Amino acid sequence: MELSEISDEKILENLTQVGKLSDGITIITGAGVSKASGLNTFRGKGGYYQNHSAEELASRSGFMNNPKLVWQWYRDRMRAVFAAKPNQTHYAIVELENMGLLNKIITQNVDGLHHMAGNSSDKIIEMHGRITESHCFQNCGYRIEWDHAPEHIPVECKCGALQRPSVVWFGESLDPEKIEQAEEAILTTKLLIVIGTSGVVYPVAIFPKYAINNNIPVYEFNTEKTILSDYVTYTFIGPAEITFPKFVKLLAENIK
Ligand code: OAD
Ligand code: ZN
Numbered sequence: 001m002e003l004s005e006i007s008d009e010k011i012l013e014n015l016t017q018v019g020k021l022s023d024g025i026t027i028i029t030g031a032g033v034s035k036a037s038g039l040n041t042f043r044g045k046g047g048y049y050q051n052h053s054a055e056e057l058a059s060r061s062g063f064m065n066n067p068k069l070v071w072q073w074y075r076d077r078m079r080a081v082f083a084a085k086p087n088q089t090h091y092a093i094v095e096l097e098n099m100g101l102l103n104k105i106i107t108q109n110v111d112g113l114h115h116m117a118g119n120s121s122d123k124i125i126e127m128h129g130r131i132t133e134s135h136c137f138q139n140c141g142y143r144i145e146w147d148h149a150p151e152h153i154p155v156e157c158k159c160g161a162l163q164r165p166s167v168v169w170f171g172e173s174l175d176p177e178k179i180e181q182a183e184e185a186i187l188t189t190k191l192l193i194v195i196g197t198s199g200v201v202y203p204v205a206i207f208p209k210y211a212i213n214n215n216i217p218v219y220e221f222n223t224e225k226t227i228l229s230d231y232v233t234y235t236f237i238g239p240a241e242i243t244f245p246k247f248v249k250l251l252a253e254n255i256k
Contacts, residue, residue, distance in 0.1 A: 011234065011250075014217075019255025022100055024190035027093055028204055029107045029114070032196020032222060036087035036241040039080055039111055043198050048073070059170045063137070067162055071153035074131065074165045078149040081111045081131055089195060090117035092245040097123060099252060104185035108197060108204055110167050125181050127174055127204065133166035179203060186211055195221045195240050199228040208232055221247075 005011070018025070031041040041047045048057065056062045056069070063070045094117050096102045105114055105124045110131040114124050135143040138161035155163040168174055182203065186192065192211040199205050208218045208228050218232040221240045229235045236243045 005236075015251050015254040018191055019101070019251055021190045023103050025096060025101050026103045026185045026189035026192050027096070027105045028192065028194045028197060028207060029089075029093075029105060029109055030195070030197025030199075030204070031109060033089045033107075033240060034084065034087070034109055034111055034113055035196065036089065036239065037084040037111075037113060039077075039084055041196075041198075043200070054170055058167075060172070063164060063169070067154040071150075071155060071165075074167075075149050075153055078131055078146065082148060084111060084113060086113045086117035088241040088245045090114060090119075092248040094118045095245075095248050095252070099255070101251075103189050104181070106182045106185060106204065106207070108201065125178050125185070127168070127178055127182065129165075129167040131165060131167055134163040135166050137162045137164040174203065182207070186216075187214070189216060192216055192218045193221065194218060194228060194232070195244060197222075197226070199226045219247075 031039070035041060042049050042054070052069075052073070056066070057073050058070075090113050093102070093105060093114065097119055102119070102123055105119060107114055107124060107126055108128050110126065110128050112130060112132065115121060132146045133143065134146070134155060136157045136159060138157070138159065140157060140159040140161065142158045142163075143166070144155075144163060157163045186207050189211070192208060194208055197204060199208065208220075209231065211218050212231055212233075218228075220226070220228055220232045220235040221244050222229075222235065222237065223239055224237065225235065236247070
């Protein structure tokens with residue numbers, strides 16, 4: 001593992017190779033990518049899980065125990081998402097797609113900002129769902145697509161039960177189709193780039209390792225070292241909204 005400067009000669013040399021990777025770059029994103037859009041991260045200083053545990057806020061038992069607290073958290077986050085705009089990291093990923101280099105974006109984010117930035121829907125795999133959607137906690141089938149945050153919480157369903165946010169909670173399985181798509185993206189990629197994630201939540205936590213074991217290089221962009229940093233090919237330390245556009249710009253210059 002190396003902590004690297006994007007302008008290192010070795011990286012520049014690599015960029016020429018990377019530029020030949022038609023549809024060959026897969027991107028994994030986490031909450032750090034949306035930080036510059038005003039959305040909070042989960043772990044670490046100032047993160048959501050500092051005051052309440054993940055189980056309290058994002059699990060079935062947490063919801064059954066205190067649906068109002070859970071809905072309060074999601075309502076606050078929905079408000080923030082409706083006010084948010086994509087930032088330079090999102091736009092640099094759009095640039096990668098425009099350059100014909102993007103395979104897939106595997107995102108843990110539920111904010112829809114990759115879509116809003118302009119990446120094609122068929123390039124984006126939203127592993128954890130969408131925060132602006134909800135469905136019946138008792139599975140009556142009634143769903144809501146929100147265009148503003150709900151006023152009354154906890155949100156009631158038509159059937160008399162409660163609605164729940166359409167995001168994946170701890171202890172729940174991810175959509176098997178999405179897992180399959182993501183695994184295929186990892187297996188077919190020539191370079192994996194992991195941005196703004198602590199790398200502790202399955203399955204994203206294992207994808208970088210999986211790639212390395214298959215001789216696929218992995219570049220990480222984060223403000224600090226993570227548990228992935230020990231084995232990835234390079235870690236670029238710094239705010240992704242600064243370092244990642246710089247990387248894409250150098251890439252564009254090196255493939256002209
Ligand atoms: P975390 O909050 O665990 O990690 C955010 C990461 O972003 C940390 O490693 C930060 O160092 C990094 N970071 C912060 N600001 C950054 C910036 N400007 N540029 C680059 N990196 C930055 O968030 P995730 O890894 O996304 O799941 O969390 C994974 C999942 O855990 C989430 O999807 C969520 C949560 O529980 C569900 O809600 C199902
Ligand atoms: Zn219902």
